[in-house]
Amino acid sequence: MTSPDTGGDREKVVTKLTSTLRQDLKVRAALHGLDMQNAVEAGIVAWRGLGSNPAAVDTASAETYATFLPTGVWDGFRDDCKDRGVSLTQGIAQAVTLWLDNNPVPEVQRPATVRRFIVCNQKGGVGKTAITAGLGEALAENPAALVPVRVSKYFAALLEEEDRPEDLLALEDLPGLGQRVLLVDFDPQGHLTKQLGHETLPMGGDSLTNHMAGEAKGELTDLIVAVDETRFGDRLHILPACTDAFLLDVRLASVRAREAALERALRPVENDYDVILIDCPPSLGLSMDAASYYGRRRDNEETGNSGVLIIVQAEDSSADAYGLLTSQIEDMRGDLALDIDYLGLVVNHYDARRGYIATSSLQSWMDIKDPRVVGVIGDLKEQKEAVRAKRPLLAYAPRCEQSVALRALAREISK
Template sequence: MTTQATPEDRDKVVTKLPQQLRRELKIRAATVGIDIQDAVTEGIQAWRSADHPLEPINTARSDSFSTYVPSVLYRGFRDDCSTRGLPYNQGLAQAIRLWLDAHPLPQRTRPVTGARRVAFGNQKGGVGKTALSAGVGQALAEMGFRVCLVDFDPQGHLTKQLSHDHLPIKGDSLVKNMCGERQSDLRDLLIEIAGESFGGRLHLLPACTDGFLLDAKLVTSREIRVKETALEKALAGIEAEFDFVIVDCPPSLGYAMDNAIYYARTRDGEPEGSSGIVIPVQAEDSSADAYQLLREQIDSLCDDLEIDVHDLGFVVNLYDIRKGYVVTSSLDNWQSLGHPEVIAVVNDLKDQREAVRMKTPLLVHAPDSDQADVMRSIARRIAA
């Protein structure tokens, strides 16, 4: 049970903890939906009640950690550490490990309507579709979901950022599967993305430069409605493997985007908001102009095909308040729309750029950064 203590009844806990333990605590608390201070409180309570010696925790390479716990509990805990002959930080580390062990990652049940599908789309380039697709996918994998990142942009930025090459032009690809030229099982093209916190749950479907030919191939197809449904048909064979399929869309208003929008629609029997589209934007006018074009495309497709596409929200990316009135007033405009709502603001910090440069997932390169925490926040909103 979460301890209901007012801020005045709490003392600040300041100590040092192993980096990995702090990271596990942050991710697990977010996953199960509890404040870190309440998770630590529950851990201390369990530690004080333990009727057997606990395994020591390696506290080497520790970093600063602080939170708040109820004052009475805190004083009793410190006394208990002294009585048991344990350093305070060792006792706290054991308490946190007890809480983590009592709250494992939840077992995820596959949705009966198939994997939940999220498209990150905006026809304007450079707004951060790739960074957000990758970061949110990584955060979902941390939370225990099996995630497939689909690089649907023939430029292949997502593939390159995760340190992989384009699929060879003469081999199999997503586009060939979409256009009836399949050479092998699409699952054979999937690549596991390494990361201790991903637990083998994060995979990439790489891009191929044949994606530049997709619109031309689809427009000449004689199959009814293949122009909008080809992506869904191609990915149907891998959906059973995943909880989420994240599509990094190209900066285009062509048939590729039509396919991504159709793929992210609300399917029959699927709860509203389980799937949908996230729209990355920046706090400037050209993003607003691009959104209007995308809005028209979504509405037109919904009318023509009689489908519903849920707006999961805007993410205002690369926000830098130092740029003054232009960005602050633009952010106000995005927030004033009301629907779709702004679900996150991502500050323009160096961590993402460094991760791209290092060709390393953000949540591996800088797992404790502010940008990583925002990705986790977006993932929680999408997974709710």
Template sequence: MSSPNSGAEREKLVSKLPAHLQQALKVRAAQLQTDMQDAVASGIQAWRDCPDELPAVNTAGADSFGTYLPEGLYEDFKADCRHRGVSYIQGLAQSVVLWLADNPAGSQGITRRIVVCNQKGGVGKTAVSAGLAEALAEDGLRVLLVDYDPQGHLTHQLGLTAIPAGEESLITHMLHRELVKQPLLDLTVAIEGNRFGGRLRILPAAFDAFLLDSGLTMFRGPRHAALERAIAPLEEHFDVIVVDSPPSLGLAMDAALTFGRQRDEEKPGASGLIIPVEAEDTSAQAYGMLIQQIDSLSRDFDISIEQLGLVVNKFDSRRGYIATSSLDKWKSLGTPPVLAVVPDVKEQREAVRKQRPLLDYAPDCEQSHQMRQIARGVKIA
């Protein structure tokens, strides 16, 4: 069936597609920062242009699938299916398989890097970092969480222990590469949870990180690039790296912001900053200070650091006018957009107490839904 998509010259395709192909399509499109409807359209066009007979795809147990195609393509596709003597479901499955083959996972080239930051303490950077990473892993991406905060709240909340001072850690790989004895990947730990399928790992915090700013002061190399140099060997193993930053405006934060910059040949909106804020006045003041640091770093090193969005965290409308008016002000900024408004309810605190990932502990709570909303906003960018 075909129905016009209001507001755009597209038509709705409603068909069926095996669940494994739907998942593979969703993950690959996210990896390549491509809209799923564009991927399907490209696959159908490649299928129509292919002169060879394609192998049949097992479509037993196919589930409902819908997307939007450029106007006229759906009718042309159905006509080609009739001409080739295959069902619409088979033709669609072959098209998706063809697109997946033509667009391998490694072709995205650059691992996306998302830095969750705000020098103001207590705004929920750790909760947003974890929730975003969990939502991305739940959706099929390989995700690394980096606990870059020496306080180690993220590490502790996920039931792990920070790396003791003097032992090899991210800080060793940043400042003392001559002392490194093992790959940084070996220090990462898988986060348990059936929803993540082994795709979510964490690089735990290190107590040595309390001395990172002073260490960077004496660092002989480019200080602002120290984090990127250390993490670079990990990038080939992950689709997205999420960094939980310390409440700081020092040299360590400069290195984190530089890590999240837009690299050459990287699409706008692929990497950048997620900034958790609260609906109150001091949060707005802290945000202004962070913007000054971003602008200064961008000018000094001629780099582009993109703000992917704001997350208004721990929101409770019962706090009255200050909360509601502050939320309106955040939304009125327009750029960066407010990706989600996360309510201040009990499930996050319970998950922390039980040292479990929120999306594993309470997958259907409102906070979990808002974390997925942040992930959708990041993937659309």
């Protein structure tokens, strides 16, 4: 059945398609940056060009499906189905299947140099661990599935809760990013490790601290474990913390070229990952120097491929801590002639209902411009529930506002 399309050059077509083919078509078209109707059209054109019918497709559970095709295409397709002795339902199923076969899932783009995100702030309680975990999860989601993402590029709309344009509120289903991600729990408190359902490494065994101090007891890769959730496949791993990291600054004091200690420790595993995220402790000591050095721009590395991501809150004490942290980073830049890029600021735990303090602080962060605000994450219950359940937020509540915002953050700093 067809009816005119108000667009002028297409007509509405009502046919039948199984839910499986419809979902596969939706995902695959998105992966290739196409509208579903264009994919259906391409499939029909390819099917009509075949010399013989392809294998039959199971259409037993086909349901009503509507799309738009250029005027005349459906009439020609219907005539071909009649000539070939197949029903319209079978013909469209074969055409869609043919398009899927001709357009496989694209290869995930891998960075030329492993990306190194240093997630930091010397002030505790700002949510560095939650952002590290959520960002890593967003980067590792299934590239062959669609996930909801907030498509707005502007955060100023958060200041005008009642007057936000509708397009700033819109969600778009986009493919997961499919990156191979290593989360490094660099904080001796081990919150990242525990939040994701793992145990910290035992004292007296091997640890990242031992590898940084030049006293490794084995291979670092043997300490790394997978975050076992279906939506991340085997793409999301964590290097658990050990409480011996409380002594890291003391042990680094006697290490030659101590600022490069973290890099020396992680180099052996870098080829296994696209992105490595370092969840830094709330400290301005030698460990922070090592983390900053690790995030520097390497030879022939593109600007913004790696760098420092600073987590703040919309309140005054975060501004004081931010000043101390950036002073240390600038000293590192100057003393060692390093290029350390700022990936941006993430305003975490934001809640406009807290009134002027929150909204004016957010505006102050946005006024900085360099580094710019790249994400605003709300203070909502799902994150706390995920921590209690010891599960990744994006697996526990994949469609909640925080998950949506974290996916937007992942895309913002992956441009």
